[in-house]
Amino acid sequence: xxxxxxxxxxxxxxxxxxxxxNRSNKTLASRKRPVWLIILGILLIxxxxxxxxxxVPAIHDRAYFYVTTLRSRIYxxxxxxxxxxxxxxxxxxxxxxxxATLTALIPTPTATYTPEPTTGxxxxxxxxxxxxxxxxxxxxxxxxxxxVQEYQRLNSCGPTNLALALxxxxxxxxxxxxxxxxxxxxxxxxxxxxxxxxxxxxNTQQGAVLRFGGTVDLLKRLVAAGYPVxxxxxxxxxxxxxxxxxxxxxxxxxxxxxxxxxxxxxTVNGNIWIDYDVLQKFWDEFxxxxxxxxxxxxxxxxxxxxxxxxxxxxxxxxxxxxxxxRSEKADRSEQYFAFYSVGELLVxxxxxxxxxxxxxxxxxxYGWLPVDDRPWRMLWYQVGPYEAYYYTxxxxxxxxxxxxxxxxxSTPALPETFLWSGRANVALGNTQTAIFDFKRAxxxxxxxxxxxxxxxxxxxxx
Numbered sequence: 001x002x003x004x005x006x007x008x009x010x011x012x013x014x015x016x017x018x019x020x021x022n023r024s025n026k027t028l029a030s031r032k033r034p035v036w037l038i039i040l041g042i043l044l045i046x047x048x049x050x051x052x053x054x055x056v057p058a059i060h061d062r063a064y065f066y067v068t069t070l071r072s073r074i075y076x077x078x079x080x081x082x083x084x085x086x087x088x089x090x091x092x093x094x095x096x097x098x099x100a101t102l103t104a105l106i107p108t109p110t111a112t113y114t115p116e117p118t119t120g121x122x123x124x125x126x127x128x129x130x131x132x133x134x135x136x137x138x139x140x141x142x143x144x145x146x147x148v149q150e151y152q153r154l155n156s157c158g159p160t161n162l163a164l165a166l167x168x169x170x171x172x173x174x175x176x177x178x179x180x181x182x183x184x185x186x187x188x189x190x191x192x193x194x195x196x197x198x199x200x201x202x203n204t205q206q207g208a209v210l211r212f213g214g215t216v217d218l219l220k221r222l223v224a225a226g227y228p229v230x231x232x233x234x235x236x237x238x239x240x241x242x243x244x245x246x247x248x249x250x251x252x253x254x255x256x257x258x259x260x261x262x263x264x265x266x267t268v269n270g271n272i273w274i275d276y277d278v279l280q281k282f283w284d285e286f287x288x289x290x291x292x293x294x295x296x297x298x299x300x301x302x303x304x305x306x307x308x309x310x311x312x313x314x315x316x317x318x319x320x321x322x323x324x325x326r327s328e329k330a331d332r333s334e335q336y337f338a339f340y341s342v343g344e345l346l347v348x349x350x351x352x353x354x355x356x357x358x359x360x361x362x363x364x365x366y367g368w369l370p371v372d373d374r375p376w377r378m379l380w381y382q383v384g385p386y387e388a389y390y391y392t393x394x395x396x397x398x399x400x401x402x403x404x405x406x407x408x409x410s411t412p413a414l415p416e417t418f419l420w421s422g423r424a425n426v427a428l429g430n431t432q433t434a435i436f437d438f439k440r441a442x443x444x445x446x447x448x449x450x451x452x453x454x455x456x457x458x459x460x461x462x
Contacts, residue, residue, distance in 0.1 A: 149265030158191030213319030234285035386420035
């Protein structure tokens with residue numbers, strides 16, 4: 001019989017040659033394996049090095065900005081936030097008699113911020129002040145020295161501007177020192193003016209007054225007397241990464257009538273001049289909120305400069321009527337802010353029934369606005385609607401509104417929103433959901449007393 005020659009060059013029998021080939025493949029694989037292990041080791045070392053570098057504050061801040069920006073762009077591309085609207089549930093609105101009873105029996109909120117000094121000063125309600133501003137002529141231009149511009153970390157607008165204002169009076173510290181108290185996590189999206197006042201009272205030797213309904217004339221009077229003014233205002237960001245309306249703080253440390261503008265050492269845009277009318281427009285979007293810091297011994301000087309507005313109650317009532325009138329006369333683009341301001345001011349007066357009505361009107365106007373013009377971040381900064389709806393028994397509205405607010409944010413770092421969601425869920429009997437909400441609030445603001453108190457009231461250790 002003719003024997004067919006094997007195609008393998010090293011032998012004529014197929015099976016032994018295949019075995020030899022398998023041995024060769026195993027030998028080759030064993031030689032390749034260390035190469036992959038080396039590559040894997042290099043990758044692991046790279047990850048460890050990158051993690052270590054990320055802990056360096058300067059690198060972390062820059063990296064965090066880019067990571068957050070990328071995440072936000074992706075999130076908002078698939079879920080455009082301005083398309084979400086809130087329609088108050090009229091079914092959950094109590095009738096007038098029930099609402100009046102609820103308002104009369106309102107308990108003291110867990111989180112209470114006192115905008116007036118707590119020690120070492122005389123109550124401003126009883127302090128005798130001049131009923132009219134000082135007649136001293138105001139210069140045509142003033143530029144204070146001592147407010148040094150500084151750029152903020154991401155989400156640190158409030159602490160940075162407060163640091164600028166405090167340093168003017170000799171305070172020694174950094175924006176991060178304030179952050180660690182008022183927002184322990186960098187992601188927390190807002191610090192309120194009330195929280196700033198509390199920080200000043202508890203951590204500095206300075207005095208402070210918080211007021212509403214500010215005007216350019218008042219700014220000029222205070223700055224001319226040597227007092228920088230911290231204002232809260234709206235701001236339209238044109239950068240693609242953070243496009244749209246948002247809240248922003250600024251310290252006014254100068255003005256010039258020739259330029260028709262105020263000077264602000266802005267923590268985002270550097271030293272800038274803002275036209276008087278433009279500033280007033282955006283300032284009114286936050287009820288003209290302003291904070292004046294001063295040495296305690298100069299309190300009477302500041303109160304005299306404020307005139308009638310030295311009295312907090314007068315200031316609140318005056319500003320409320322100002323914005324009530326504006327809500328009736330403003331065009332639709334500004335009517336939302338006017339109604340919202342009315343609601344916020346009524347919440348401060350604990351008139352929750354009328355505050356809820358004002359917020360209902362604001363949300364109705366919001367739905368009429370062009371999508372690109374909607375200030376969808378408003379509830380990051382002012383949470384009056386939660387409080388008004390909660391204290392008028394509209395718990396379902398609180399839950400729906402808080403849910404909309406934190407789901408449209410790419411990073412739901414909104415402790416106040418979770419706090420009110422938790423309170424509403426307690427009222428609705430959803431105890432486990434409420435516990436989850438309060439823990440989420442503490443996730444974004446560790447150790448926050450209001451959330452801690454709510455958990456303890458439910459028998460849960462934070």
